[in-house]
Each structure stands twice: as structure tokens, then as C-alpha cells.
Amino acid sequence: MSERSELIGRRGSLPVFAADGAHATSAGVLGSLPISYHHGEAASGGVTVIGGSSGWPRAAATAIRAGAAAVIVTAPEPEDLSPLRSGGLIVVDSVWAANPVVASAGAALRSAATAGARLECRVRIGVGRSLPAVLLDQLSLIRALLAPATDLHILHHCEHGFVGEARAAGIAVDLSAICTDAAPERADARLLTADGSVQVLIPHGDTAQPALLTVTGPYGALLAPTSYESGHRAAWRRLHHLLSTGERCTDLDDLEADIATASIYPEG
């Protein structure tokens, strides 16, 4: 039995310690996973939840040094990850990529992403959001749905959003972010193929409103079964699975690569 699975085996459920700024998110998810997790008073020996605002890598490293078995970072902003090089299990709870629809949506998109297909990844986000962070969230989603984005080029950016182009899995990707408070935040990824489409609408990770995956082909359109589970809860379940099985987690490597890609976002 690995050290991680021993942790689960000994205690039945994992203690969760919410760092400053992560209490609200943590309490909501904890209430929906009462067997897998329980409230903890300190980082040592359990899971620490931290928000992804500026300085989060140092906060995560501090939790690991204090004995946390794992850290969940929610909506991480692009930061220098060097404080985390000493190791520790970090699970990224990305705004859209953490949604439970991503596994089935990714399979549908990857099988349809043949030559000539084109992926649109459009997000609607609140006014005032950090746009480099939004771009990172988008890149994480594109990676989860299809493949890492390459050849990123920002065509236009301003306080109202941005529009850009990239490639992933050999096809063109159009990215855009639109700032508005008129409607809830949402990601809309649509792959247009020669005779149909794969579209997935993903709400913000705070809500259990289901993502909608629709595959359209010559036979008709199929709406995949819906999961009324928030992205946060799905990320916590994934962490529990990782700790139970000892499977390797690539979140930090993937995030570091996406941060490097997002670093071309123009300053100012």
C-alpha cells in the first residue's frame, strides 16, 4: 500500500484545511463529500485548499512543508512555479477544465478533430477578471479537451476581453474571451467538422449546473447525459482517487506548460 493510500486507509476520510480565501469554496464542496473528506484544523496530514490568487505557489509550498499530503489550488493565476519544485501532490481545480464533462467531451472532440476541423473556444467572464488568468483557464480547457495549445497569437486585447488564434492536435483553434456581467460565466467549445460538430458548454466551477455536451453528425444530434456536479467537487473527487490509487498526477507539469504558453499575453 502506498503512503497516499495508507492515508486514506487509516482515517477513512481525509481532513481538509482551507487556507485563507478558500473557506467558502471549501465549505461548499466539503458539505457534498462528507464520507471522502472531513474538516481539519491544520495542513499537516491532510489536504489543504488554497485559492489561486497572486502568491499561491508559495502558499502551496508552505502547506507541503507543513506536512500536507496534497494541495488543491482553485483557479490558479499564472505564477512562477519554482517554489513547488521540491515536490508534493498538487491538484489544479481549473475553472472549466475541472468540470466532470471534460472526460467524455475530450473523447468526443479528439475523435472528431480530423484535418479541416476547427475548434472555437469562447469564454464569457465577469468584468474585471484578470485576462491572463482567463487565458490560462482557457489553455487548460483546450489541453483537457483536445491537446496542448501551441502557436498562440493574441490578435486583439483590451479591458473587455481578447481574441486569439492557436493550434492544437494539428487543427486551428480560435480563442476569445468576452467580459460581461450580463450572464453567468461560461466556456463554449465548439468543434466544427465536415459534416457536424461537437459542442460543450461548461459553466463556472462554482455551480452544479451541468455542462452540456452535444455531438452532431449525419445521424442527428446527441446530448450526452448531464452531471449536476460542480467542477470543484469533481476536482476533489479526483484528488481522492489519486490518493487512493497512487496514480501519477501531471497537473503541475501541465499547468507550468500552459503558463509558459500564456506568457505571450501582452502586458498593459
Added chain:
Amino acid sequence: MLNGKIGVGFIGAGPATQAIHLPTLARLTATFDVVHVCDVAASVGATVAARAGASYSTSMDGLLVDPRVDVVAVCSPHEFHAAQVIAACRAGKKAVLCEKPFLTSGQEATEIAAVSAETGVPIVVGAMHTFDPGWLAALAHWDDLPTTSHTIRSSVVLPPNARFEDFATELVARPDWPVPDLDDIEARAGLVHGGVMGLAIHDLPLVRSLLPRFDDVTVLSADALKPFGYQIVLTAGGKLIELHAAMTATWRPEWTLEAFSDDQALRIEFSPSYVHAGSATTAIQRAGQTRTFGPVGHNGYEGEWRTIAAIVRGEQAAPDLATLIDDLRFAIAIADEAAQVVRSAHGARAAA
């Protein structure tokens, strides 16, 4: 007018006449009579005219001297529009409907403006979305969106025209669907230009109505999509505009226009071309509320003919010609610059 009905004559008996206007006028027989069809292809003209119980001719002059023709509908290839609209105005008709694009150059716009001022004949451009009740609802309810919006997107995903033409009518003499060689840079640039003037132009008057000005069109990116389509990103009037179209083998039409401000979001879902599937549905979101308008039973095609009837009867003012010409100038500016961006991008790739 015959028996109180408005007589209509068509110049050009191609798909627009057959699949759009005749089925539309068949829904408005209490108001309109199709009396004359003119086409250079006699067999096509005769066949289409017979469907409507109209006479036919192979020259425009024969139609223009027909006293039963109150309204001339110009549905010929684009390059003939200007001369035929001018001739119809000079013939003293009660109104002229010109299929889009209205004109193809600024010079033609100047000539049309002069003739319209001289003759006073009302001109209506067949930009059906501008007559769609869903769009008109947006105009009535979007409050300050023209001032506050910062991002606008038009997206069109459609199967080839034949799918909906065949739902609308039984077409004769269908033109070949061109398959451009996108490795040929001029063909690629031409596809983008033609896409703007033939497809994006449906929504460009709507886009322009959200702009404070359009003399600063800057195309940031433009390319053709296979097998037919375009992806264009531009700025104008201080706003970001995305124009997207993909005509594929899909059966599923999706035609949307969206606009966003910090506190308001507009989404219009149009029904596809040709068929009478009702109006667009418009949703306006603001402060946690969504207001939805439509769909109602008639679409923009019927809306434009209803408008023509009201104009001919003196119940409604004719569209402002300067507005129609500005719509056209906006479209031409985007089409020209987008085509040039395609050429420049190709040149840059070749140099690299």
C-alpha cells in the same frame, strides 16, 4: 395597381426569385400579384413565370414598359444590380427591391443616390434580417447597447444552399456550387471577399447599427474556411467584431448574432435562409434577467415585402438611402480589407 393589388416584376429568375420571393409572395396573395418575370435564359424565365401566372421576357426593357409592374425586384447577378435599379427608377416604378448586395462599388452608390434624388422612387434592399421581427424586437428593447456594447459576433453555420432551397421550392436551373481552390491565393482572397458580400452582408447592417462610426475598419485577421466560409476579426468604431461562417455538409443550421456590453448581452438566433420557418428569436440578458422575443410566424422575407406594400400605399416612409449606401460601404470596406489581409498573410508565409 391591379384590383388593389401591387404588381411585381422580377429581373432575374434564379434561385433568389424561385426559392425566396415567389414562395414569400405566395403567402401574400391578397397584397401582391407577380405579373412579369424577365431572364436572359428564356426557358428559365418562361418556367418561373408560368408558376406565378405571369408573363415573361428576355430583356429588362420589356418588363420596365409593362404598366402592370408597380414594383421591380432586382434579383440578377450582383454586377448588374446598379444599372437595373437605376433603370427601374427612371421607368417611374412605385418601388424597387434590390437583392443584396445592393451595389458593388462606391461609384455605383453615388450614381444611385443621384437617380433616387431625381426620381423619388423608393429603394428597398433585400437584407432580410433587417426586416426580421426578432431583429426589430432587439432594436426596440436593447436600450443603450449601441453605445455600451464592446464586442459583436456573427456566426453562420449552414449546409449548402441546396438543402434549404429544396425545402422552399422545386428549383429549375440551379447554378453549380463552386469549389474554390484554396491553394490559389487569389481564389482564397476571393472566397473571403465573396463571403462578406454574399453571406456576412445579411448581418452587417445589424452590426453597423451597433457602431458609432465605421470609417476606421481595421481587419486584424482573415482567412477562408474549407469548403466554404470565412473567419474574420476586425475592429470598427472602437469595438471588436468577429465574423464567422462555415458552410459544411451538416444538416444543422446555426445562425446567430451576439453583442455584449459590461452589463447586457444580446443573442439573436435566426432561422435559415429560403424557408419560412418563422422569425428569429431574440434574448436580451441583463442583471440576472433574460427577456425573450419571438419567434413569431413570419420571417424577414415576408417582413420586407410587407414593408414594400406599406411604402407603396403611402403608409410607411421609404428606407433612408444614405443608410443603405453606408451599409454597403461598410460591407465593401470589410470585404476589401479582409481580402487584402488574406493576400498579405500568404505573402508573409511565402517570404518566410
